Amino acid sequence: MAAVLTRDIVKKFNEVAAVDGISLRVPDGEFMVLLGPSGCGKTTFLRIICGLEQQTSGDLLIGGNIVNEIPPRARGVAMMFQSYGLYPHYTVRNNIAFPLRTQRVPREEIAKKVEWASQLLGIDHLLDRRPRQLSGGERQRVALARALVREPTALLLDEPLSNLDAKLRTSARQEIRNFQQRVGLTTIYVTHDQVEAMGMGDRIAVIDHGRVRQVGTPPEIYENPADLFVATFVGAPPMNIVSRNGGGYLGFRPENFLPRDMIEDGGATEFSFRVDRSEYLGSERIVYGVMEGFDSKQPITAKLPPAHVAEDSIRPGEWHPFAVKNSALRHFDTSGNRTTSH
Numbered sequence: 001m002a003a004v005l006t007r008d009i010v011k012k013f014n015e016v017a018a019v020d021g022i023s024l025r026v027p028d029g030e031f032m033v034l035l036g037p038s039g040c041g042k043t044t045f046l047r048i049i050c051g052l053e054q055q056t057s058g059d060l061l062i063g064g065n066i067v068n069e070i071p072p073r074a075r076g077v078a079m080m081f082q083s084y085g086l087y088p089h090y091t092v093r094n095n096i097a098f099p100l101r102t103q104r105v106p107r108e109e110i111a112k113k114v115e116w117a118s119q120l121l122g123i124d125h126l127l128d129r130r131p132r133q134l135s136g137g138e139r140q141r142v143a144l145a146r147a148l149v150r151e152p153t154a155l156l157l158d159e160p161l162s163n164l165d166a167k168l169r170t171s172a173r174q175e176i177r178n179f180q181q182r183v184g185l186t187t188i189y190v191t192h193d194q195v196e197a198m199g200m201g202d203r204i205a206v207i208d209h210g211r212v213r214q215v216g217t218p219p220e221i222y223e224n225p226a227d228l229f230v231a232t233f234v235g236a237p238p239m240n241i242v243s244r245n246g247g248g249y250l251g252f253r254p255e256n257f258l259p260r261d262m263i264e265d266g267g268a269t270e271f272s273f274r275v276d277r278s279e280y281l282g283s284e285r286i287v288y289g290v291m292e293g294f295d296s297k298q299p300i301t302a303k304l305p306p307a308h309v310a311e312d313s314i315r316p317g318e319w320h321p322f323a324v325k326n327s328a329l330r331h332f333d334t335s336g337n338r339t340t341s342h
């Protein structure tokens with residue numbers, strides 16, 4: 001296993017920077033999630049790390065060594081692609097064995113490694129099937145086994161769950177984390193799904209337009225977003241952002257925006273809130289509305305415990321006293337960066 005370090009990596013396609021100076025340190029054994037919208041440069045960055053793409057500038061270090069000029073295979077990094085890329089006419093066994101065959105690994109060793117990887121992922125009973133005879137989740141595990149069979153020092157996963165349905169995705173998230181922890185494998189996991197990122201990452205790097213906006217643990221990213229992009233990209237519904245007279249922005253999470261009487265006295269700021277619409281979602285009620293005296297591009301949302309609030313106590317069209325604990329207020333300057341002062 002090895003740490004992965006990038007220093008100011010830039011990748012330009014026709015003068016346009018897809019990756020615009022990423023410096024990232026992924027310690028040995030860490031599960032790092034790269035989170036960002038489609039087109040922000042995530043795949044390009046992974047391809048640079050595994051050597052399928054050459055950076056325009058910047059250094060890449062694996063296990064402390066600069067590997068800028070080292071060909072992909074010799075880097076010891078495995079990448080699993082979004083589409084899995086399994087060979088349809090090969091059996092599962094031969095799909096998993098493929099990377100070893102191309103390296104001319106002896107037959108008995110191949111058999112041992114295929115057994116190890118397929119047991120690790122719980123697919124040893126599927127070795128004689130072909131990809132079309134597998135479910136989506138099984139295919140994903142075969143692709144993972146194939147990525148692992150060369151015992152890489154680091155694993156790169158590019159949106160590996162995007163082909164699975166919502167239910168499978170939840171269990172696959174746990175499976176991936178479980179085996180990653182068991183093996184202690186340095187992993188860089190790319191997704192545009194903030195729930196996946198929050199649930200899986202030891203740390204998350206939030207990326208926008210080829211740049212890292214913030215690196216932190218899930219609670220750090222959620223509680224103390226560095227700027228408005230991070231604040232509104234992570235969390236659903238997103239953090240409420242309102243602009244204040246005199247410049248700057250105020251941010252607060254929907255779950256911290258509550259009817260006044262639900263917050264104990266002292267250390268809270270009151271707002272008048274007109275409820276426009278409310279959605280009952282079982283475990284919570286999402287309320288959409290407008291805040292008196294503040295501008296916002298989005299409707300303001302409150303996330304309320306459904307049992308606590310009687311339905312007729314938050315009647316649509318009426319103004320209600322709401323409040324946010326001061327400790328839950330976040331402040332941003334006019335350029336969108338978080339400030340600690342008020």
Ligand SMILES: Nc1ncnc2c1ncn2[C@@H]1O[C@H](COP(=O)(O)OP(=O)(O)O)[C@@H](O)[C@H]1O
Pocket residue numbers: 013018036037038039040041042043044045
């Ligand atoms: N081979 C390429 N040639 C030109 N532009 C590319 C190439 N690969 C990616 N891009 C561009 O680089 C940007 C980042 O793409 P990508 O890394 O695939 O983003 P993501 O994986 O975050 O969706 C996009 O604007 C994309 O169109």
Ligand SMILES: [Mg+2]
Pocket residue numbers: 039042043044158
């Ligand atoms: Mg991509």
